[in-house]
Amino acid sequence: xxxxxxxxxxxxxxxxxxxxxxxxxxxxxxxxxxxxxxxxxxxxxxxxxxxxxxxxxxxxxxxxxxxxxxxxxxxxxxxxxxxxxxxxxxxxxxxxxxxxxxxxxxxxxxxxxxxxxxxxxxxxxxxxxxxxxxxxxxxxxxxxxxxxxxxxxxxxxxxxxxxxxxxxxxxxxxxxxxxxxxxxxxxxxxxxxxxxxxxxxxxxxxxxxxxxxxxxxxxxxxxxxxxxxxxxxxxxxxxxxxxxxxxxxxxxxxxxxxxxxxxxxxxxxxxxxx
Numbered sequence: 001x002x003x004x005x006x007x008x009x010x011x012x013x014x015x016x017x018x019x020x021x022x023x024x025x026x027x028x029x030x031x032x033x034x035x036x037x038x039x040x041x042x043x044x045x046x047x048x049x050x051x052x053x054x055x056x057x058x059x060x061x062x063x064x065x066x067x068x069x070x071x072x073x074x075x076x077x078x079x080x081x082x083x084x085x086x087x088x089x090x091x092x093x094x095x096x097x098x099x100x101x102x103x104x105x106x107x108x109x110x111x112x113x114x115x116x117x118x119x120x121x122x123x124x125x126x127x128x129x130x131x132x133x134x135x136x137x138x139x140x141x142x143x144x145x146x147x148x149x150x151x152x153x154x155x156x157x158x159x160x161x162x163x164x165x166x167x168x169x170x171x172x173x174x175x176x177x178x179x180x181x182x183x184x185x186x187x188x189x190x191x192x193x194x195x196x197x198x199x200x201x202x203x204x205x206x207x208x209x210x211x212x213x214x215x216x217x218x219x220x221x222x223x224x225x226x227x228x229x230x231x232x233x234x235x236x237x238x239x240x241x242x243x244x245x246x247x248x249x250x251x252x253x254x255x256x257x258x259x260x261x262x263x264x265x266x267x268x269x270x271x272x273x274x
Contacts, residue, residue, distance in 0.1 A: 004032050011061045016041050019116030058273045059084050060133070061154035063097035070145065072101035073157055074111070075134040075270055083128050092122050092130070093154075099134060108135045136268050145258075146266060147171025151179045159268040162249060164258030174232075174245060183232035186267060191231065199226050232267055 004027040009069050018041055020235065030036035041060040059075035061084060076093040083089050098116050105111045112119075112132050138159060140146060145167035147160045158178040160171040185191050202221040207215050228234045233246035240248065245264070253262025 001143075003027055007166060008032065008034060012037055012041075013189060018120065019068055019113050021113050022116055022120075022153055036093035060235065061093050062134075062157040062270050062272060063093050063154060064148055064150060064157050064159065064240070065097045065101040066092075066140075066146070066148065067101060069140055070104060071138040071148065071154045072097055072104070073134075073136045073138075073159060073268060074100055074132065075272065077133050077272070078126075079128040083126055083130075087120060089126060092118065100137060105135055108132065111135050124273070129130075134228060134270060136270070138266070138268065139255065141265070145171050145223045147173070147175040149179055151176075154272075156269070157273045158270075161265040161267065162258075162262060163265045164262035166254050167249075167253065167255045167258050167262065170249060170252045170256070172247065173239070174264065174267070177235070177238050177245065178232065178267055180238055181232075181235050182271075183235055183269065184230040186231065186233055186264060187233045188227045196223065199223060233264060234254065 004024060009020060012018070012027060014022055016023065017037060018026075022041065023037070026037040026040040027034070029040055029151075043253045046168055058077065059079060059081050060075060062070065062073060062075045062098065064073045066072070074093070074097040076089075078084060078089060078097060095118075096111070098115060100111055104130060110271070118134070119130055120131065134171050136159075138146075141161070143163065143165060145162045145164060146160070147168060147170070149158045149172060156179045156214065158175040160175045160178065162171045162174070200219055200223065203219045204215065207218055210218070224234075228236070228244075233244065235245050236249045237243045243251065249264055250260070250262055253259055
């Protein structure tokens with residue numbers, strides 16, 4: 001019995017565009033014969049999927065599923081808005097997300113491997129490239145509250161994790177805010193140093209003829225303005241602009257008995273194609 005090398009599996013994947021498990025299976029069935037393995041993939045309809053793999057998939061949906069332990073968010077892309085409305089495609093996106101929730105694969109690649117055969121069959125049936133592009137799995141924590149918001153039938157999905165009990169409705173409100181306000185980071189401390197340095201550089205280039213102490217104050221003000229645009233905690237709450245999101249969450253935490261130190265622990269915002 002011939003031994004299939006990892007190198008051959010990788011080579012077959014590069015040529016066919018098919019998942020690693022299917023490539024290994026084809027090579028095993030072909031006794032290690034590369035060309036015969038490729039033929040097996042074509043006969044099974046997987047090679048058709050490979051031919052379409054080079055076409056861009058920019059449309060799609062994002063699906064989210066949760067249970068008492070986890071939240072799974074998956075983006076599945078296709079080529080046209082027409083396919084987004086296809087029932088088989090939508091069933092596939094939902095089933096992939098449910099699989100992610102229950103099997104909790106450790107990576108996007110692992111999720112793709114689990115679903116490759118069905119994806120390839122669907123590509124052959126529909127005639128468009130279909131790609132699982134993003135996958136996020138959140139472990140629910142004791143003493144935390146979670147809010148999920150789906151906008152535009154899955155064009156945008158936001159998930160918010162708040163440290164504190166009884167804050168589910170508040171987390172949902174913040175998730176709705178995320179969909180509209182498009183924050184990039186949770187707090188200023190999460191902004192990469194190179195981005196902050198670039199913002200300081202841009203601000204300094206706009207200031208002329210001022211003493212250095214004044215320049216520093218202006219730069220600090222511009223940085224705070226930038227943080228208020230891109231950091232969720234510092235954004236003005238869309239439903240009450242007298243409060244930042246951070247202030248809103250703490251205020252509601254006191255009102256609902258969740259504690260004075262109620263904070264947003266994390267958030268996820270996914271938008272199709274972005």
